[in-house]
Amino acid sequence: MISTPAIEHIIEITYLIATALFILSLKWLSSPATARRGVFAGEIGMLLAVVGTLLHHGIVEYKWILIALVLGTIIGVPLGEVAMTAVPQRTALSHAFGALCVTLVGTAEFYLRAPDVPPFMMGVLSMEVILGSLTFTGSLMAAGKLQEVLPQRPITYKGQNFVNLGLLGVAIIVAGVLVAHPEKTQLFPLIVGIPLVFGVMMIIPIGGADMPTVISLLNSYAGLSAAAMGFVLESKLLIIAGALDGASGFILSVNMSKAMNRSFSNVLFGAFGQEQTAAAGAKEARAVRSATPDEAAGILAAANKVVIVPGYGMAVAQAQHKVRELYDALTKRGIDVKFGIHPVAGRMPGHMNVLLAEADIPYDKLLEMDEINGDFPQTDVALVIGANDVTNPAARTDHSSPIFGMPILDVDKARTVMVIKRSMAAGFAGIDNPLYYLDKTLMLFGDAKNFVGGIVRELGGGHE
Amino acid sequence: MKLDLLTSLYVFMLAAFIGFEVIRRVSPLLHTPLMSLTNALDAIAVVGAIILAGEFHPHGALLAKILGTIAIVAATSNIVGGFLITDRMLRMFKASGPKKP
Numbered sequence: 167m168i169s170t171p172a173i174e175h176i177i178e179i180t181y182l183i184a185t186a187l188f189i190l191s192l193k194w195l196s197s198p199a200t201a202r203r204g205v206f207a208g209e210i211g212m213l214l215a216v217v218g219t220l221l222h223h224g225i226v227e228y229k230w231i232l233i234a235l236v237l238g239t240i241i242g243v244p245l246g247e248v249a250m251t252a253v254p255q256r257t258a259l260s261h262a263f264g265a266l267c268v269t270l271v272g273t274a275e276f277y278l279r280a281p282d283v284p285p286f287m288m289g290v291l292s293m294e295v296i297l298g299s300l301t302f303t304g305s306l307m308a309a310g311k312l313q314e315v316l317p318q319r320p321i322t323y324k325g326q327n328f329v330n331l332g333l334l335g336v337a338i339i340v341a342g343v344l345v346a347h348p349e350k351t352q353l354f355p356l357i358v359g360i361p362l363v364f365g366v367m368m369i370i371p372i373g374g375a376d377m378p379t380v381i382s383l384l385n386s387y388a389g390l391s392a393a394a395m396g397f398v399l400e401s402k403l404l405i406i407a408g409a410l411d412g413a414s415g416f417i418l419s420v421n422m423s424k425a426m427n428r429s430f431s432n433v434l435f436g437a438f439g440q441e442q443t444a445a446a447g448a449k450e451a452r453a454v455r456s457a458t459p460d461e462a463a464g465i466l467a468a469a470n471k472v473v474i475v476p477g478y479g480m481a482v483a484q485a486q487h488k489v490r491e492l493y494d495a496l497t498k499r500g501i502d503v504k505f506g507i508h509p510v511a512g513r514m515p516g517h518m519n520v521l522l523a524e525a526d527i528p529y530d531k532l533l534e535m536d537e538i539n540g541d542f543p544q545t546d547v548a549l550v551i552g553a554n555d556v557t558n559p560a561a562r563t564d565h566s567s568p569i570f571g572m573p574i575l576d577v578d579k580a581r582t583v584m585v586i587k588r589s590m591a592a593g594f595a596g597i598d599n600p601l602y603y604l605d606k607t608l609m610l611f612g613d614a615k616n617f618v619g620g621i622v623r624e625l626g627g628g629h630e
Numbered sequence: 631m632k633l634d635l636l637t638s639l640y641v642f643m644l645a646a647f648i649g650f651e652v653i654r655r656v657s658p659l660l661h662t663p664l665m666s667l668t669n670a671l672d673a674i675a676v677v678g679a680i681i682l683a684g685e686f687h688p689h690g691a692l693l694a695k696i697l698g699t700i701a702i703v704a705a706t707s708n709i710v711g712g713f714l715i716t717d718r719m720l721r722m723f724k725a726s727g728p729k730k731p
Contacts, residue, residue: 184674188671188674189648189652191667191671192649192652192653192656192664192667192668192671193652193655195656195660195663195664195667196652196655196656196657197657198657198659198660198720198723198725199725201660201663201720201723202717202720202721204667205667205713205716205717205720208667208670208671208713209713211671212670212671212673212674212709212713215674215677216676216677216680219676219677219680219681220680222680222681222684224681224684224685224686225680225681225684225685226684226685226686227683227684227695228684230683230684230695230698230699231680231683231684231699231702233699234679234683234698234699234700234702234703234706235702235706237703237706238702238703238704238705238706238707238709238710239706239707239710241703241706241707241710241711242706242707242708242709242710242711242712242714243710243711243714244711245707245710245711245714245715246710246711246712246713246714246715246718247714247715247718248715250719250722253662253666253715253719256666256711256715257662257665257666257669260666260669260707260708260711260712261669263673263704263705263707263708264669264672264673264675264704264705264708266700266701266704267673267675267676267679267701267702267704267705267708268675268701270679270697270698270700270701270704271675271678271679271682271697271698271701273697274682274690274693274694274697274698275682277690277693278687278689278690278693278694286635381665382665385665385668385669388669388672389668389672392672392674392675393642395675395678396638396642397635397638397642399678399681400638401677401678402638402641403674403677404674404675404677404678405638405641405642405645406641406642406645407671407672407674407675408672408675409642409645409646409649410645410648410649410652410653410668410671410672411649411668411669411671411672412646412649413645413646413649413650413653414649414653414664414665414668415665415668417650417653417654418661418664418665421658421661507658509658514661514662514665515658515661515662515664515665516658516659516660516661516662516663516664516665517662519658519659519660519661519662519723520662520663520719520722523719523722523723523724524719524722526722526724528724528725528726529659529723529724529725530725530726531726532659534658534659
């Protein structure tokens, strides 16, 4: 039998190795070539840490731990096997699970320790449960909206921001009282309950196009709450993992906000959809030119350089595999095909890349906005599939446009623009897109999957 | 192993700096897998839940066991699901032809 202190040292060493592996894991994710090694490093680190923890001498009963580990695995496997189009809601759901874990542990820790909780400990414990519970319900709401169980459109009412900030304020004040008087245990349910309500209220006014920012923000909160839990449990491993996750979510949130030219507070308190209804109205029907799959195929076949700009519409129509066939048909004819990906295209950061990679499109053809924008003037055809606001030239020129200043893909600089769209209805933001009325623009009305399939048939490709 | 407050803050600060530097270098191409991977790593909170559920508590033992067990289930599903889907996504990213590795 190994002595208890020796085991405790072994456990600490497994945590140290796990920490190093976690950092390497993220480092290797920097490039697709080493990324899978990164996942492996993370898995080994996790396994070491969990096994190390199970050796902990203080653990007297294993039955429930093992049942929970098995149950978690049974739930986790299907969550790891969802369709790629369901990744945004899966991600939101996993933020909710992470936050649930942190909130429950924090709650139990409070009742085990009270009334003997030093002020600093009570402070981080409050932060842990406040962030944890608002992330839990907020993420469930986000997942519900993404899965379309809940209405996607923003729901707003008068005084909404006042109510929301008021709720959060009350929770923070109660936390402050607890810091001073940890023996008032009857107050503790408030710092769990109020943020649970706040989480719901926070997501109600958020629309679909703001999801990339909101998911990133919730990711950051989940990380910070885990780091706070690390402070409470005095676990370096947990502090570090939480800080890494928090940093990642923060960087992504900043990227997303920049890509929409909006501030965090504007995303959270702006209720984007609402401001635009005023801007949208009163637009008389203007003439657009439309084309059939046959004509579109002819124009594409005559091009040398094509840039495809995918958006959420492609994901909704599940058109990525047809797009791959189009890519094949055009490439076979010696046409240079690239993809221009806007950072906020889709419902979470990197959403389009994953869908196109799933359809077997090589990742070196997927270019970021900054990389592709210089190419548009030399591009013969820009083909927009289910994207709208991210191609709206009004963002560059029209100071009165609600999206003015948002960086866009300069598709209007290509020689010909083709836009696949179901109808002339305005996009998410309800803003008219002047791109559609340009002389060089052809509107291809129809379902993205069917229309691209039609073009592929005309080009004589496809697998049918 | 006990940490004092200041040590905890140092650890947090250094980890946050490392996080910013490492994650800034992740290509936007991989931002979705990045999020699912950090999510899986974040579920290391399971170690706290395991200790909570398994340790002996002189009072509040039932509460600790129930909340701890649910917390383990939640975190484990994130670990398993998170690593699985990250790897599935990354397997799909392929370069075109042998010229670009």
